[in-house]
Structure formats: C-alpha cells, structure tokens
Amino acid sequence: MISLTIDGKEVQVPKGTMLLEACRIAGADIPTLCYDPDLKLAGSCRMCVVEAKGRRNLLATCVTPAENGMEIHTESSDVIEARKIILELLLSRHKLECHTCESDGDCKLQDYCYRYGVADSRFDGEGPHFTKPDPNPFIMRDYDKCIMCTRCVRACDEITGALAINIKDRGHHAKISTAFDGNLADSTCVFCGQCIMVCPVGALTSKVSAGKGKPYQTEKVVTTCTYCGTGCTLALNVKGDKVVGVTSVRDIEKSPVNNGALCVKGRFGWDFINSDERLTTPLIRENGELRQASWDEALDYTASRLKGIKEKHGADSIAMFTSARVTNEENYLAQKFTRAVLGTNNVDHCARL
Amino acid sequence: MPVHTFCEGGEKMANYVDIIELYRGKKGGIIEAFHALQNEFNYIPEEALGLVAKTFGVSEAEAYGVATFYSYLSVKPRGKYIVRMCESAPCHIAGADQVVKAIESYLGINVGETTADGKFTFELCECIGQCQATPVVTINSEPIFNVSPEQIPEILSACK
C-alpha cells in the first residue's frame, strides 16, 4: 500500500492505483471526458489534471500512477484555470445547439461548463467545420459537436471489433473518419451504436430516437433484449407509455451479459412496437386474399389444418419455429405443444442461430 | 478482384501489388510501404492503401489515419514534380513569401493545387533542415538553396 494526501485527506491505495481512482476514494470529484473504464486509456482530454506539490506541470490523473507521499490538490486555482480554458477551447469548436440537442441534459461538456461557470468561449475565431452528412438510418454523426475524446474509435475497436473508424489528418483539423472519409454504410461499421453509448456529448446520437424525447424526459425501463438468446440487458426509454429509444445499461451488475454493448437490432430495432403496420387481429388467407378473423376462428382453423396434415402425412411432416420476440415462457409452451400434442421433435428457434 | 496498374503520364507503369509485397512481414513497415508507393505514383492510390492495410493486418480506417497524419504522404493524386516551399521561421525571414508568390505566378496555381497538365503540385512545408542557405525549395525532395523569386522561372523550366 502507498499513502498520499489528496485535498488534505490522507488515503492509502494499492501500488499501481491511478491517481483518478485514488482521488475518487478521497471523495474528490474529478471531471473526465476521454476516460472510460471499459476502454484503453488515452490521457488526452486533460480535464482530469490536478496539481501535485513539487511538480511543475499538472498531472493527468487517469494515466498517472499514485506515488507514495504525493500531495495532491484537485481544485487549486491553476487546476480550475486549466479546466476552464480547456472547456473554452472545446466550446469554440463545438456547435452550441443545446436546445435542440439529443444529448441535452446528458452531456459532459454541458455538465462541466455548468460546474465551472463557463458560459462562453473567449476564443471567438473560426467555429466548427467538421460535419458532413452521412445518410444512414441509425447513427447521426455531427462532428461539429465532437470534442475528439476518441472514445468512439476505441469502443469500435475494443468492444465491437468493427474497426470502422479512426482519426484522419492531424492537429485542429483532425477528425473522426472512416477509411477515405466515406459513409458508415460503405465501411466495416455494423451499426451496433457502441460509439453512441460512449460519446460524452451529442456528436453521436440515434437517428431512430431523434426528436422523440430528451434523455431526462424518458423513463429508463431495464429489461432483456428479445431478439436472440444472448440475453443482453438494455434500457427501454419510455415517454408517455411509448418506447422512444433504447440505451445501454453500463453497469456490470445490472448488465452482466453485455456490459452495455448491444447490436443493431437491440439498439435501433424497437420502432415496430408502436408501428401502425402491426397486426391487431388474426388474418386468414382465402383465395389468395387475407381477411380479418376472430381468435376463436383462427385457432379452430389452425387446429383443424394441423390435425389434417398429421393424419395424412404423419407428425414428422410438421415443424415448429418460434421467435425470440416472444417470451421464454411462450417459447417453452410452443415446444411442449409440438412434442406432446403434435408428437414431433421438430422444434427450432431463431435464438439458436 | 482485378489488379489495376497505374499510369503516370504514360511514362511510368508499375504494379502496386508488387511494391507492397516487398514490405510484407516487415514490422511496422507500413510507412515504408507508403513511401515506396509514393516514389512510384507520387501519392497513395485508394486500392493500394486497401492492400497495404490488409498486408499489415490493420483496418483500412487505421491505414487511412496513418496516411493522412504525415505531411509527406498524400492520398490525393499529385503532379510529376512536387514543389515544396519551406515557410518555417528561418526561410520566412529570408523572404519565403516572395518566392511563394513567384512560384504561384509562374505555375498559375495556388498553394495546394496541381497544374492542369498534371506536371506540378505546389505545397508549403515546414523546415527541411537546410537553414544554412535560406530560403529553400525542394523539388521531389531535392533541396535548392538560397532561392530568389527571380530564379523561379529558370528553376521550374528545368523540370521537363
């Protein structure tokens, strides 16, 4: 164990502990933008800097191991000044559209500007010039809001392994880009939206949820994805009894299977729930045309046809395929019915694939 | 997939596949491969960049990120002669801006552009380490020392 002082409080941490963790143990709230506990360290946003006695430069806590005898000040005047200037530098390249932004209320840039009273940027020269349209149905890329934390690049590489995006060019002109700066649809992107999950601002948002409710207006209902057998945890974003989005649950306790990661279906494929095209009654095809029917009629019809086929061709001429969109209990009943009533083991389910 | 061959003004022809193959297995050799491609084509063609990525086991996005990071590498076609004017402080005080104007006026293009005949590309660059004889211009990496605006027509007309 090593011992150090943080804001006058002595703490003991195991050797190798980063200062960020040590500061949090000491109760200091350290702002971070590029840091993500599930991703490789970048040490690049410099928001987490603190002052250490005897050091000329400020230390980025996310990448600096705690050392014995360190004397750390997490909110000294130099630290606050550095954080404010960094925020102003970011604001000057960030399109300030908070009122229409999908991430309004769930934005680290907004939070830290509020915390440090940064209303405006003194750097009033050239504004953001990074966005170009990307016509895909899922991911809104507005790089005029990007703060270059590179969490999206790391999530794409390290969580999904799609390797679709990287950094193009350098310096102020650097931006997040696919190969040849093309559209996501032409890249190796699988539209999992892990980039949206890790984006600390509104640069990456869901097109499917756009305009349907701000983060603080929706209730987060934690549930299990029904698309396949993996059983990913997700949060349905509910507003006025309607699902308006899906977001990740980034808590390994609540999301032990996927730790927040989702696939394109789980994250973006929820709009069928309130679709006008959903069937509301059974349909029976007669002479090539579908007509509405009651449940009793439809069940009787199905039972008589199944019985007829079994008598004529035998039970093994029938197979039951079920869907992951229904519950586990319903799936259990379906296979039980197939084996016990129809008398065949021909059962399968899309989640097995 | 068909293998394309690039032509440079009908003079040079080379197969990028063969060039890249020379660097296969060389640890970290991606930048060397890019240099070799540029020596042949004066830029890194898109298909070639894709093959470089595959050969070195990195994503295309990463290879593109590397190619766009370094100022000597280009992913856009450039002229047969790449004229670069150093603009760093020692060349700046020696009158680099006047030489820039002379080059732009002689070639009829602005910085960053290529002449319509594909012969010249004009770029600015930072210090090339020949500060004993400022200002310095390079043509295809060959430095030319103590350049004055008046010498530009003679220097550039020598590029055939």
Added chain:
Amino acid sequence: MAQEYRVLLEYADKIDPANAADYIKVGGYKGLEKARGMEPKALIEEVKKSGLRGRGGAGFNAGMKWSFVPQDAPVKYVVCNLDEGEPGTYKDRIICQKNAQALLEGMAICGAAIGSNQGYIYCRGEYPFVVDLLKRAVESAKAEGVLGDFDIEARMGAGAYVCGEETALIESIEGHRGEPRFKPPFPGVEGLWGVPTVVNNVETFACLPYILTRGAEWFAGIGAPKYPGTKIVTLTGDVVNSTWFEVPTDMTLREVIFELGGGVKNGKKFKAVQVGGTSGAFIPEANLDCPIDFDSMGNMGAALGSGAVLVLDETRDIVDVVTRISKFFEHESCGKCNPCREGTFRCREIMEKINNGNGSEKDIDNLQLLSKVMQKAALCGLGQAAPIPIDSTIKHFKHEYSRKLVVTSGKGGH
C-alpha cells in the same frame, strides 16, 4: 577570441563518413572495443561519470537513462532520434554527413551497456539522402566486422515534427500515427513494441566513442561542469557566418553570434536571437552573455534545445516572425490532447489578428492565459513548448506588440 572545439566533427570532410575503414584509421571503433570489454554496470557508470546529457533538448543524463532499463529483459532496443525538425536545426544531418560511423559506434556502445543487439535510426522524411548514407555506413561497418552482433536499421519518417518526441517516434517506427504516449511507462521500461528501449539523440550517441576512448574525466572537464562536452550549434538568420560550429558548452551566446558567427549581417544592429529551434525563447541583447549550456539557458527562461541559433537584426518584425512560428505549431500539433490541438490553433488565430493590426490588450491577456495552460496541461513537450516564443516575446518585446494593437481606450483605432 572564442574558438571552436571539435570532437565529433574533428575529421569533417577529411574522411568518408560512410566508410568504416576511414573512420577506423582515425581511431574509430576503439571506444566500442573498450565498452565490450567492460561490465555493463561499469560501462553505464562511466557514461554517468562523464556527465553526458541528452543533446536533443531535454538534457537528461544519458547514463542515468540507460540505468532504468531492466537488465533481465530478453529483448531491448537502441533507438536513435534523427528526426531533427526544429526549424533552424541541422546539426544531426551534419554529424551524419561528416561522421556517420561515430553515430553507429555510439549506438553499439549503448547496446553493450543495456544488453541490446538491435538498433533503429529514425530519420526524418526530409533527409532521404541521409537514410541512403546511413544504410551504406551500416553495410561498411558490417563488412569491417566492427559492429559484431549489433544490427542497425534506418527507418524514415514522413513529415511530422512531433515524431521528434521519443514516444511519438516509437509509435511511428511501429507504423502508427505519430501521437505521443503518456508517461509513465517510460520507453526505458516499455518502449518500441512494448520492450525496454533507449532513445537518444544523434549527437548524444556520437559523443560516446570519444568518452570511452578519452575517458569520462576528460569529457567532464570540457565546457560547463553540469552540462559538459561540446555542442554543435547551427547559425541561421541575419548572421554573417550562417553555418555550423562545434563549441564547448561554456561558450556564451555573444561569443557564438559575434565571434564565430561574425555578428549581424549587412552592418545592422542586433535585435534578438531565438535559441533551441522554433520552440525556443527569444533572447534580447541584454542576456547574450549567458553561457549556452542547458542550465544557464534554463535559468534565464530560455532553452539550449537543439542548439539552433536564429539571429534577427534590428529591422525584423518580431510579431510577424512569431505569427509564422505559431502557424508552424498549428501545422505540427498531432491533435491528440485538447490544450495543444485547440491551443495551437487559437494561438495562430490570435497572433494573426494582432499581426494584422486588429488585436487588443485583451488578446495579449488571452494569449498569456492560454500559454500558461498549454505549458502546464499539454500531454507532451510540443504543446508545452509551443507558446514559449509568444510568451518570451511578450515579455521582452512587448512594445512590438503594443505598436500593432488597436487602441481601444480613448479615441478608437489607428
């Protein structure tokens, strides 16, 4: 009269720099022979004792740097930083073009000290002819059998000043974007391809053969006691002798500029000198009696850096020169960390505004505030040093800025 003291460049233009046999004739590879006869620990001690400090700009004790390398690591690398990108600097090119074999020998000595048999030279993309020369030099040394099992490969950069930063350089050799890594871990523990690596400058390596053959005490006795040895300086700008000199480190700036350099060109008066490359401070006439060594320069708020000496005469517009320098840093910032990526961009914007006659006192205040944050919070040396030319000229040449400002109080602009 101040005199050059040639050690590394004693045989400049008298031997073929690529030819190992030529070099051997003038005493070459004796140092390596001696180094290989020593225990690695004793060898590192000898280098420590010589007081040799890094010649790339950071001034870290070379032997100390080597001592951080874990002896038991199975693979280790020796990397030579030949990415000299500081505008006004060409000393490493001169060392290679005059005495390349001394660099190779120095790297092999380092290899013997840390237990490495593989060296890499990372040469800037602006010097393809130096890469060719080094490749011939390595072949020649191998043919003479002097390198033993130590192999050296030359790699070429592609136009990125930031790759002069040792971890960015390592990233570039690995084939990545040249973005600096955070430290720790330092390269001595986790460097090229994740293994312990010593990165030293060309000039640092080239000192080693002479330290080994003539002794640590001899080297420690040259020039300034805390930064001993010689330093190769390159003179540019408004100076009569725009060339290179090898001088003892206790020579003063005034001696360098006015005695060796022959003073200011065209009979004009001196205004300022920027030492150490484009990231260095601007120094006024009053401070010219300062010795060039690392600590003396540091004590007056400047830096020896790479040893570039850019002289400006009385007619030069300091604000215009610094504006151009700010453009350099905007162009060369890698873009990884916020203070540097956005800071260098805004520095250039504000400097242009002032240079064009549209700036105000508020802009000067903003520059100074930005400068402070960049120096304290940027990830690597580039972002930390980028605002120094601005800072030092506001300090010493404020009147040149004031002259260009829009008068905001009173009766309006000019």
